Structures are given as C-alpha cells and as structure tokens.
Amino acid sequence: MLDAHPRVAFISDIHGNIDALDAVLADIRDHGVQAVVCLGDIVGYGGAPAECVRKIGDLCPVVVMGNHEAMTVFDDIVYLEEMPSSIRRPIELARTSLTNEELSWLRELPLVSKIGCFTAVHSSLHHPGEFPYVFRTEDARRNFKAQTTPVSFHGHSHVPIIWEERGPVVKAHKPALSNVRLSQQHRYTINVGSVGQPRDGDPRASYVIYERENRDVTFRRIPYDIESARRRIFSTRISGRNADRLSIGE
Numbered sequence: 001m002l003d004a005h006p007r008v009a010f011i012s013d014i015h016g017n018i019d020a021l022d023a024v025l026a027d028i029r030d031h032g033v034q035a036v037v038c039l040g041d042i043v044g045y046g047g048a049p050a051e052c053v054r055k056i057g058d059l060c061p062v063v064v065m066g067n068h069e070a071m072t073v074f075d076d077i078v079y080l081e082e083m084p085s086s087i088r089r090p091i092e093l094a095r096t097s098l099t100n101e102e103l104s105w106l107r108e109l110p111l112v113s114k115i116g117c118f119t120a121v122h123s124s125l126h127h128p129g130e131f132p133y134v135f136r137t138e139d140a141r142r143n144f145k146a147q148t149t150p151v152s153f154h155g156h157s158h159v160p161i162i163w164e165e166r167g168p169v170v171k172a173h174k175p176a177l178s179n180v181r182l183s184q185q186h187r188y189t190i191n192v193g194s195v196g197q198p199r200d201g202d203p204r205a206s207y208v209i210y211e212r213e214n215r216d217v218t219f220r221r222i223p224y225d226i227e228s229a230r231r232r233i234f235s236t237r238i239s240g241r242n243a244d245r246l247s248i249g250e
C-alpha cells in the first residue's frame with residue numbers, strides 16, 4: 001500500500017514529546033505527504049509516552065521498534081534498575097500509562113521493514129536487535145553490507161545525516177538546507193534526526209520528506225513549544241536533565 005505513495009515522511013525518536021510531534025505532523029500535512037513512516041523510539045525521555053503511541057498507532061502504516069520500546073516491553077533487554085533515572089523513570093512511565101493492548105502492539109513491532117525500494121530500521125541493518133549506532137564510516141559500511149534496497153532510513157543517534165556508498169567508498173554528507181537528489185548509481189542510508197530530542201545543537205524538531213520518483217530528500221526543522229514539553233517532563237517527575245537538553249538540542 002505504501003508503494004503507491006510518491007511522497008513519504010520519515011519520523012524518528014519522538015521520545016514522548018507530544019508538543020514536537022504535533023508540530024511535525026502539522027508541517028507534514030502542509031507538504032502533501034501521503035504516508036508517514038515511524039522509525040521507532042516513540043517512548044522514553046519525555047513526559048507524554050501514551051499520547052505519542054496513540055497518535056503514531058493511528059497514523060503510521062509502518063512503524064519499527066526502537067530500543068526504548070524494547071526496554072519498555074522486554075524485561076531481559078537491560079537491567080532497568082541499573083539505568084540512570086533519566087532513562088528509567090520515563091520507561092516506568094510508559095509501562096504504567098500505556099494500556100495492555102498498546103503494550104502488546106509495541107511488543108509486536110518489527111525491527112526492520114522493507115517497503116519496495118527502501119528499508120526502515122531504528123538503528124542499523126547490521127544486527128538491528130542489538131541497536132548499534134551508525135556514527136563512523138565503519139558503522140555505515142556494516143549497515144550497507146546488510147542493506148538490500150537502494151535507500152534505507154534510520155534514527156537512533158538523533159543527528160541527521162546522509163551516508164553514501166559509491167562503490168568501495170563510503171562517506172557522510174551533512175543535511176543541506178534545500179532538498180538533496182540521491183544518485184541512481186549509488187546507495188544511501190539516511191538518518192532523519194529526532195522529532196522529540198534533537199542532539200545536533202539545533203533544538204528544533206527534525207524529520208525527512210522523501211520523494212520517490214526523483215529520489216529527493218528534504219530535511220525539515222520545525223520549531224515547537226519547548227516550554228510546554230519541559231513542563232510535561234517536570235509534572236511527571238522525570239529527571240530535569242531531560243527537560244534541559246530540549247532547550248539546547250543536546
């Protein structure tokens with residue numbers, strides 16, 4: 001069904017930030033996008049996990065599992081007691097505020113989804129269940145080894161970037177302000193950045209619009225009500241550090 005849509009939006013790492021999610025969805029509506037793919041980490045860090053899960057569940061035909069979903073629904077992924085409170089408290093909040101049905105939905109999410117000419121994953125296509133990061137060229141190279149489509153989209157690091165594989169050469173390109181046309185000759189894996197907790201020094205929400213026909217990628221940065229997101233964090237007794245980082249984009 002997604003194959004029929006010429007213009008698809010990719011969102012990732014919402015992290016319980018409904019204020020940022022609503023601003024991004026409004027921008028998506030303004031851009032003639034037919035479908036929204038969610039690359040995981042709907043919950044964690046922020047104060048409104050249930051609101052975000054409900055909205056994503058209603059809206060997105062394709063959703064893959066992030067490490068914060070895995071921590072929420074599987075007891076054996078990490079020892080939650082050993083996690084810092086900035087991670088532990090929001091996971092406990094997700095566990096208590098989601099219904100059993102919503103928790104089951106999270107448990108059933110796939111790690112990887114292949115849709116026609118692209119693949120969606122939260123971390124990397126190389127051992128996606130271990131949630132490795134794509135920070136260095138070697139990480140991107142490992143991802144490309146496991147990638148069977150010309151283009152893949154991921155999140156996880158909260159830093160938007162385009163990785164390009166040209167034969168044996170793999171290199172990174174910073175997201176441009178205007179749209180980027182991907183070459184038909186090369187392969188790509190694209191980090192769409194984070195909706196709810198950007199970490200590249202720009203506090204605005206990040207997401208990507210992909211136009212299939214021309215292989216055009218557009219990185220969008222959307223201002224939203226950060227103060228409201230901070231208030232939700234304080235009202236749920238989640239670590240103040242999670243609120244402070246929203247203001248600086250770290």
Ligand code: ZN
Nearest residue numbers: 013041156158
């Ligand atoms: Zn994340």
